[in-house]
Amino acid sequence: MTSPVITVDSAGIRFRRNHKGRRSFKDLFGTKTRRSRPNEFWALRNVSFDVQPGEAIGVVGRNGQGKSTLLKLVANVLIADEGTVKVHAGVAPLIEITGGFVDDLTVKDNVYLTAGLHGMTREHVAEKFDAIIEFAEIEDFLDTPYKHLSSGMKVRLAFSVVTSLEEPVLLVDEVLAVGDKSFRNKCYRRIEEMLGEGRTLFFVSHNEGDLKRFCSRGLYLDKGTLKLDAPIQDVLDAYNNDYPGL
Numbered sequence: 001m002t003s004p005v006i007t008v009d010s011a012g013i014r015f016r017r018n019h020k021g022r023r024s025f026k027d028l029f030g031t032k033t034r035r036s037r038p039n040e041f042w043a044l045r046n047v048s049f050d051v052q053p054g055e056a057i058g059v060v061g062r063n064g065q066g067k068s069t070l071l072k073l074v075a076n077v078l079i080a081d082e083g084t085v086k087v088h089a090g091v092a093p094l095i096e097i098t099g100g101f102v103d104d105l106t107v108k109d110n111v112y113l114t115a116g117l118h119g120m121t122r123e124h125v126a127e128k129f130d131a132i133i134e135f136a137e138i139e140d141f142l143d144t145p146y147k148h149l150s151s152g153m154k155v156r157l158a159f160s161v162v163t164s165l166e167e168p169v170l171l172v173d174e175v176l177a178v179g180d181k182s183f184r185n186k187c188y189r190r191i192e193e194m195l196g197e198g199r200t201l202f203f204v205s206h207n208e209g210d211l212k213r214f215c216s217r218g219l220y221l222d223k224g225t226l227k228l229d230a231p232i233q234d235v236l237d238a239y240n241n242d243y244p245g246l
């Protein structure tokens, strides 16, 4: 067996429910164990799993159960408060679509910026640039500030850029729900190509068909815990059994 590309060990992360909630002096100066934490809750806790290179993993669960939070831990956008998340390869994250791009920069500058942040040289981006824009079908908007794109165009651009990064791990959070049908089909084909190249996929979706199409393994998150780590069909059966009609 090869060594895992991702190792998550007893990971936990907590958030504050209410940003306005104030901490008392006792909260601020008490010892770590005594300190009370008003409004805090564990969005994920005691989550452990390994991922082998080339696995395609579907993350399943109701709204607000920690799916996006898990992807953000893998993307290193969030840091675990407890336990460890080790990722031994570069990650191309397609999460929080509108968050990754800079509103006031043009489409062209955003492509260079995002690809550059993932280690691509200007020459390399220049080589791929036309293909990125063509896939996104936004040839007429190269000099348009990102903020003036329609929401569908933003998703097309993000999908095209992120899937052009040469990172071994791809994280896809829900985005395919937004695109129109013909674009979705293009995205499906590209994801299949990437899986064919041996990349590792983390895929959050509420669409059973999409999950079964791409993923062999599922992680079922419920109330911030990993309720089941099993073949995707078993995970979907357990989820449907717990929440029939969802």
Ligand SMILES: Nc1ncnc2c1ncn2[C@@H]1O[C@H](COP(=O)(O)OP(=O)(O)OP(=O)(O)O)[C@@H](O)[C@H]1O
Pocket (backbone or CB within 6 Å): 015, 016, 017, 043, 061, 062, 063, 064, 065, 066, 067, 068, 069, 070
């Ligand atoms: N930055 C944050 N600050 C405070 N709470 C947060 C933050 N990010 C997420 N949460 C909370 O953590 C919990 C898990 O959220 P998360 O986005 O991971 O859920 P999800 O399973 O992806 O849901 P959905 O299916 O609706 O996308 C929710 O209660 C959410 O409100």
